Amino acid sequence: MTEGVVGVRMGIVASTGGAREVVHLAVEAERAGWDGFFTWDGVDLGDLGTFEAWDPWGILSAAAVRTGRIRLGAMVFALPRRRPWVVARQALTVDHLSGGRLLLPVGLGVAEDRAVAGVEGEARTARERAERLDEALAILDAAFSGETFDHRGVHHRVEGMRLVPRPVQRPRPPVWVVGAWPSERSLARTVRWDGVVVQGLRTLDEPPAEQVRQVVDWVGAHRDPAAGPFDVVAQGVLPADPGAAAEHLAALEEAGATWWVEAEWDPERAAPPLLLERVRRGPVPR
Numbered sequence: 001m002t003e004g005v006v007g008v009r010m011g012i013v014a015s016t017g018g019a020r021e022v023v024h025l026a027v028e029a030e031r032a033g034w035d036g037f038f039t040w041d042g043v044d045l046g047d048l049g050t051f052e053a054w055d056p057w058g059i060l061s062a063a064a065v066r067t068g069r070i071r072l073g074a075m076v077f078a079l080p081r082r083r084p085w086v087v088a089r090q091a092l093t094v095d096h097l098s099g100g101r102l103l104l105p106v107g108l109g110v111a112e113d114r115a116v117a118g119v120e121g122e123a124r125t126a127r128e129r130a131e132r133l134d135e136a137l138a139i140l141d142a143a144f145s146g147e148t149f150d151h152r153g154v155h156h157r158v159e160g161m162r163l164v165p166r167p168v169q170r171p172r173p174p175v176w177v178v179g180a181w182p183s184e185r186s187l188a189r190t191v192r193w194d195g196v197v198v199q200g201l202r203t204l205d206e207p208p209a210e211q212v213r214q215v216v217d218w219v220g221a222h223r224d225p226a227a228g229p230f231d232v233v234a235q236g237v238l239p240a241d242p243g244a245a246a247e248h249l250a251a252l253e254e255a256g257a258t259w260w261v262e263a264e265w266d267p268e269r270a271a272p273p274l275l276l277e278r279v280r281r282g283p284v285p286r
Contacts, residue, residue, distance in 0.1 A: 008253050011036025011261040011284035012068065013075050013235075017272040019062075021056050026063035029072040032282035036103065037063060038075045038261060045182075057090040064098035071101050075263060076178060076197060078109030080132035084156060087136065088143035088163055091173060098166030100142055105179030105197050105233070108133055131155060134189065137175065144172035176233055181207070181215050191223035195231030198257075204265075206236025209251040216256030235261040237269075238284060245284040 012034055014022045024278070026037040039059045054068045056074040063072055072094065079087065095102040135153040142149040146166040150156040166171055176195035180186040183201050190196040196213050198207040206213075212234055224228060234257045238245040248258055264270040 008249055008257050009035040009259045011038055011071070011073075011259060012018040012279060013038045013040060013261060013263040014275065015040060015265055015270045016267065017265065018051065018052065019059065021272050021276075022052075022054065022059050023062045023066060025276060026070065026072070027066050028276065028279045030067045032280050033072060034279070034283055035243060036071040036073065036259065036261065037067070038073050038103075038105070038263075039063075041074045041077045041111070057094065058096045060102070061097055064094050064101070067098075067101075069101075069201050069236060070207075071103050072098055072105035073105050075261060076105040076107040076176075079136040080107050080108055080129040082136070083159060084136035084139040085143065087157060088140050091140070092144070092163060092165075092167055095167045095169060095173050096165070098168075101174075102167075102169070102173040105176040105177065105178070105195075106133065106137070107197065128155075128187075130185075137177075137193070140175075141172060174231065176231060179215060181211050181218075184218075187215065187218055188222065191219055191227075191230075194229065195233055196257075197233045197235070207234055209255040209257075212252055212257050213255035231258045232256050235263040237264050238262060242284055249284060 011188070012029055014025045014037070017025065022039060029037045039054065039056045041056045042053060056077065060072050060074070077087070091102060091104060109124065123243060132155050135151070135156050138153070139151050139156060139158060142151065143161065143163040144167050146162070146164055148160055148162040149158070150160065174194040177190040177193050177198050178186070178199050179190040179196040180199050180201045196215060196219065198212050200207060201213065212232065216232055219232070221231065234252050238248055264275070
């Protein structure tokens with residue numbers, strides 16, 4: 001937890017900027033006391049505007065060697081349109097470059113991205129993307145074990161794969177899965193892993209504290225307490241007033257959130273100079 005900040009860990013998304021600018025933002029975010037720095041993984045966000053579509057693994061590799069404390073990830077990795085055995089190697093590389101600071105937030109990908117949801121570039125239904133996500137997660141988990149494994153699924157087949165060395169983080173880099181409230185099918189996927197990125201069903205709006213509380217209660221009722229630590233991640237844009245921002249975070253913390261990720265997706269409000277200014281202001285003080 002960042003000293004002097006309301007008791008949730010604080011991250012920020014670099015949603016705009018050139019490749020060097022984004023890596024520089026990671027350095028500045030660490031200096032300013034943020035707990036997490038996130039790039040993003042997308043091709044076309046449709047109505048959300050046009051953003052620079054840098055490869056997140058290239059950005060994170062560069063950020064890993066330029067920083068020494070801050071956690072690194074992307075909001076979120078759209079696994080259904082990536083080959084999981086390639087992702088396993090990329091994740092392993094960043095995990096080692098960073099000394100064990102990689103986070104893996106994952107999801108189906110936004111609806112506007114579904115035209116490239118499959119590795120063959122064909123349109124995919126939400127159900128098929130969900131199947132691909134589950135298979136990708138199973139392959140990643142097996143790959144991170146360091147053991148030789150096979151996988152025979154509906155969409156992927158792996159025979160005799162072994163990934164070495166093992167990740168720095170054991171048993172693997174933490175996996176946060178998008179959980180769309182109130183879909184029990186979506187939430188059931190999250191409790192098998194290490195955290196949930198709280199989201200409403202069919203919306204990208206910021207989840208209110210009450211929704212976070214409902215997700216926390218559902219997870220508590222369906223996840224084995226012995227399964228280990230579990231993060232609850234909310235994202236959005238905090239009020240500009242520090243007092244109002246601290247109050248907002250306190251409500252989320254009381255609801256059970258463990259992370260807040262500042263994520264501005266308006267291209268004008270997230271223009272590189274404004275984003276750099278926000279990063280340098282640091283997390284919200286008490």
